[in-house]
Amino acid sequence: MIEVVKVMVADLKPGMYVSGLDRPWLETPFVLQGFRISSEEDIRGLRSHCQYVFVDIEKSRHVDYALQRKRRVQRPRLSREAMFPTRRLVNYTDSAAWAEEYPRAEDAVQQLSQGLEEVFQNARDGAAVDVVRVKRSVEPMIDSISRNPDACIWLARLKEQDKYTYQHSLGASIWGVALGRQLGLPRSDLRSLAIGGLLFDVGKLRVDPALLHSDHALSTEELNALREHVRHGVDMMAETGLMNTDVLSMVAHHHERHNGSGYPQGLAGDDIPIFARIAGIVDCYDAITSHRSYARATSPSAAIKMLYDVKDIDFQAELVEEFIQAVGIYPAGTLIELSSGEVAVVVAEYRTRRLRPRIMVLLDADKQPLNSVRMVDLLHEAEDSNGQPLDIVNSLEPGAYGIDMNSIHL
Known part of the structure; x- marks a missing residue:
């Protein structure tokens, strides 16, 4: 091997x-x-x-x-029930179509984004993290993902590069709830994942912004200072009086790694609380699919491959595989190139046919904008206008061909 x-x-x-x-x-x-x-x-x-x-x-x-x-850590595979022995798992099904859910998801994510930005700004100014506001803000997003995760997943792909810190937290929260839904976790756990995803990086508010936005390789001293965000986050959570151990574990241990190579304690395997294991995966995925000061965004399919390559090294294999099932190879909001040469964006996936999603074609075969975009359901349209097989041949990086996702209106 x-x-x-x-x-x-x-x-x-x-x-x-x-x-x-x-x-x-x-x-x-x-x-x-x-x-x-x-x-x-x-x-x-x-x-x-x-x-x-x-x-x-x-x-x-x-x-x-x-x-x-x-x-790579070698060990027997675990079922969902074995990973969550004290939970009564839920079988979620889509109860709303994409078109129905999208406006509700848009409102939910907008409320969450505004609430999070205010909470972070107040914390940056020295106030305690307003956990009550955070709890209230996540509820509509959890509702939306419970009904149909594709709409919120689309919105998680839209990021303002100049607001990376809180946008990353917003994305991690959405990915965390989507993974929790895939695992069948009950509502109370989805809430913990949502809150923990928003707050596990809150300690970065007490780190020198120059380190966070550095475009060069950090020295050992600078790297150690950046890693202090974990301790800062734990301290900030202590100031709130929050007692949710799952959320606290996400803050304290989201940089631990499955084989013991993480920090701050070098925990490994089952010694890492399972909600922290989830936090590590969603933190990594959202980071590498985002534009950062020192790296361009990676395409979702490339990011999924990276996660798959490090399963049972950095992250528990079962959770990586469940995450891939949750978001798919081509999650909503992914730019793709078709066998026809056209460029499209994935709008929604089918849970049982991940490689044949519903898409919106944006550019023609010459990579020129269409006068009017068109919707194509690859599950039912297998051929292009020339009668040739129509397939996805490539996942493109965010911003490819100058496409601004924020300018796309559904």
Whole structure:
């Protein structure tokens, strides 16, 4: 079995074989898609483009203890019931169509966004985090995802780059509830996931903004200062008097990793509270699909592949697989290229036919805007206008061909 581990560029050494990057190879000057590091110059080149890479252990000539720690954890698979032995799981079904749910989701996410921005601004000014306001704000979003998650998932893909901190929290909250729904967790747990997703990064409000928005590789001291956001978050939660242990675990442990390579305590496996394990996945997914100061957004399908590659390394395999089922390979809001050459955006997925979603075609085969967009249901339309098979051939990165998702009106 090929063993591939994720390694931060700061931990790279000559002799390691780099088999993958945290971004598409075409975005970098590297000619070969896979190479063995031969010098410090190679490492500097990787550092200028990547935060982390994937290293093939078998092809590497240097496997030290730090790398060994990143090996995949081998263990029996667990059922949902085994992961949540004290919960009575729910079988959710879509009770609203996309067209019906979208306006309600739009209102819910707008309310949540406004409430979160005010809570964060007040906390930044020194006030305690208003947990009561947060709890009240998440309810409409939970209702919407319970009825049909696609509308909120679409809205989670719309991000204002200059407001990354709270938009990331908003996205993580939506992904967390979507995963909780997929797992069949009861309403009270969906609420905990929603609140925890909003607040697990709240400690960053007490971190130097220059570190948060740095576009260069951080020094060891800077990285340690950034990691202090976990401790700050725990302190800020203590100030609120919040007693929800699931939410508190998300704040305290969302950077722990399944094989023990995370921080701040280096917890591993079942020692990491399960809601914190969920937080780690949604934190990672939302981050790498967002534009950040030091990295462009990754396409959803590429992000899903990254998560799949590190299952039972960084994240518990069962939860990764459930997350993939929850959001799909092409979640709502994903830009795609069709076999016809046209470019479209995914509007809604079918739970049983993930590769044949409902889409909105935006650009023609020459990548020019259409005079009027058109809706296509790939589940029922298998051919293009020339009678050729119509399929998705590629997932595009956000902003491809100058498409502004915020300008799309449904």
